[in-house]
Amino acid sequence: MEWVIETQDLRKTFGKQSAVDGLNLRVPRGSIYGFLGKNGAGKTTTIELLLNIVRPSGGRASVFGIPVTDLARSTEIRQRVGFVSEDKGLYPYMTVGQMIRFTRPFFPGWRDDLERRYLELFNLPLKKKVGDLSKGMGSKLMLLLAVARGADLLILDEPTDGLDPAAVEEVLRELVSLAALNGTTIFFSSHQLPEVEQIAEHVCIIDRGKAVVAGALDELKAQYQRIQVVVDRELDEPVRWVDGVVKVRQEGRMFSLLVSRNVEAILAQIRSLPGASTEQFPVSLKEIFLESVRTN
Amino acid sequence: MLWMKNWMETRWRFLSAVAVFSFVVISSYLQSANAPRPNLIPVEQRLGVTLSTFALFFVMQAVLLAGSGIKTQAPFRVGKGLHGSMHFTLSLPVSRLRLLATRTGMGALELFMAVLLGVTGLVLLLPRQFPEMTFLVLDAVEYAFTVFACLIACFCVSVVLATFLDDVWQMWASLILLGAVRGLAGVVNIPEKFDPFRALGSASPFMTHTIPWGAVAVCLTLAAAMWLLAARIVQTRDY
Numbered sequence: 256m257e258w259v260i261e262t263q264d265l266r267k268t269f270g271k272q273s274a275v276d277g278l279n280l281r282v283p284r285g286s287i288y289g290f291l292g293k294n295g296a297g298k299t300t301t302i303e304l305l306l307n308i309v310r311p312s313g314g315r316a317s318v319f320g321i322p323v324t325d326l327a328r329s330t331e332i333r334q335r336v337g338f339v340s341e342d343k344g345l346y347p348y349m350t351v352g353q354m355i356r357f358t359r360p361f362f363p364g365w366r367d368d369l370e371r372r373y374l375e376l377f378n379l380p381l382k383k384k385v386g387d388l389s390k391g392m393g394s395k396l397m398l399l400l401a402v403a404r405g406a407d408l409l410i411l412d413e414p415t416d417g418l419d420p421a422a423v424e425e426v427l428r429e430l431v432s433l434a435a436l437n438g439t440t441i442f443f444s445s446h447q448l449p450e451v452e453q454i455a456e457h458v459c460i461i462d463r464g465k466a467v468v469a470g471a472l473d474e475l476k477a478q479y480q481r482i483q484v485v486v487d488r489e490l491d492e493p494v495r496w497v498d499g500v501v502k503v504r505q506e507g508r509m510f511s512l513l514v515s516r517n518v519e520a521i522l523a524q525i526r527s528l529p530g531a532s533t534e535q536f537p538v539s540l541k542e543i544f545l546e547s548v549r550t551n
Numbered sequence: 552m553l554w555m556k557n558w559m560e561t562r563w564r565f566l567s568a569v570a571v572f573s574f575v576v577i578s579s580y581l582q583s584a585n586a587p588r589p590n591l592i593p594v595e596q597r598l599g600v601t602l603s604t605f606a607l608f609f610v611m612q613a614v615l616l617a618g619s620g621i622k623t624q625a626p627f628r629v630g631k632g633l634h635g636s637m638h639f640t641l642s643l644p645v646s647r648l649r650l651l652a653t654r655t656g657m658g659a660l661e662l663f664m665a666v667l668l669g670v671t672g673l674v675l676l677l678p679r680q681f682p683e684m685t686f687l688v689l690d691a692v693e694y695a696f697t698v699f700a701c702l703i704a705c706f707c708v709s710v711v712l713a714t715f716l717d718d719v720w721q722m723w724a725s726l727i728l729l730g731a732v733r734g735l736a737g738v739v740n741i742p743e744k745f746d747p748f749r750a751l752g753s754a755s756p757f758m759t760h761t762i763p764w765g766a767v768a769v770c771l772t773l774a775a776a777m778w779l780l781a782a783r784i785v786q787t788r789d790y
Binding site: 308333334340345347358361 | 645
């Protein structure tokens with residue numbers, strides 16, 4: 256598999272504070288990759304490292320196989336990347352039309368068709384000053400500027416922030432079609448787990464600068480399960496669960512287990528309990544996320 | 552396109568700088584018609600004081616026009632943790648060196664225009680304020696060159712500060728720093744021919760009828776050193 260983004264033991268410290276702490280990440284070409292984490296987990300810093308806005312304190316990172324620290328080739332990376340920043344900051348003194356005319360010449364692969372399509376789809380007023388746009392309209396303009404670059408990779412930091420639910424749906428649909436039709440790799444961070452679950456093929460959950468869960472979403476959801484166990488009498492002593500049980504909740508004779516792997520061994524252990532009956536449930540990305548960042 | 556962006560970003564600074572300077576020149580021009588002429592102070596000394604005063608305005612223009620570096624938004628304008636348009640700019644396929652070069656290029660161009668307009672104003676004002684003196688066009692050209700050379704040093708000091716300070720802090724820090732340098736120059740004995748402050752006032756080409764090459768060389772060297780320092784900071788720092 257070809258990796259568009261690859262980091263190895265990537266580190267970034269600000270003073271004594273560690274923002275990214277040995278992050279290992281591999282984003283496959285053409286995939287939609289959800290990058291999740293709590294506030295302050297290190298998502299934005301990672302994105303800034305990939306774009307060479309901040310410099311790594313240690314480890315390695317490459318985009319399209321080009322080390323992000325290679326100053327001579329860093330413009331080559333940015334030529335092929337569309338970016339939506341967390342705060343959606345553009346030039347407030349320019350109009351929407353000027354903003355587009357300003358950005359276009361930097362990207363030889365600029366897609367006029369996508370520019371027209373998004374102008375129409377988002378109903379962006381060409382003559383309005385960027386500073387006078389609502390937050391949602393600002394987000395839409397930034398998405399247009401990122402997508403119309405004709406980029407091979409879109410790095411989107413909270414791309415749907417400030418959008419109404421209808422616009423969110425539109426944007427998500429567009430992202431899926433970009434990946435499907437153009438083979439664009441989409442790496443996006445979001446707090447909106449249902450959005451990520453809706454479109455992402457791969458996810459990475461980051462906590463305190465480290466990846467705590469990473470992989471294909473389908474595989475993760477197959478790996479993670481909730482197992483409900485009911486025993487027919489009170490147990491004499493607490494159960495020492497085998498490896499793979501992430502969390503146990505007990506209410507009387509009922510146990511609710513969240514397991515991340517080793518399901519067969521866990522089921523075997525359950526069968527050894529007196530009069531145990533079990534039921535298995537799939538878990539949502541939200542549950543995986545909450546348990547991963549809590550247990551970590 | 553970066554030139555257009557830089558012009559749009561700084562045009563109000565440029566126009567404000569020119570407007571303030573024009574106001575001072577015009578009001579001085581109008582006042583000079585009625586004001587009784589002090590004849591106790593030698594005319595050269597009075598001219599030196601007048602030119603030094605105008606030099607202060609020129610310095611403020613230089614500081615103002617050096618703003619809007621890569622880090623532009625003042626924290627109170629965008630809120631804690633936000634970066635304004637900086638991340639968008641840094642995501643463009645342009646080297647930081649080119650961003651700095653176009654920004655300083657536009658600022659220097661605006662400064663040049665401001666100096667030209669300012670010196671033109673002075674050429675109209677000075678003969679009215681000092682009718683006993685003769686002001687040659689060549690002196691005015693040499694004075695404009697001297698002012699620009701000296702201001703480029705102030706401008707580049709301010710450019711260095713703009714690489715890591717937002718607009719508000721950059722302006723205050725530049726003025727405080729240049730004020731401190733001016734104060735220090737008054738205490739330390741700088742050889743006259745290398746003193747930029749004298750070159751803008753009492754030893755200006757209007758008085759000496761020659762370019763103060765020593766002071767110009769000092770300023771251009773300082774400007775080059777400051778620009779290289781700014782380039783080094785811009786290329787290595789985190790934004």
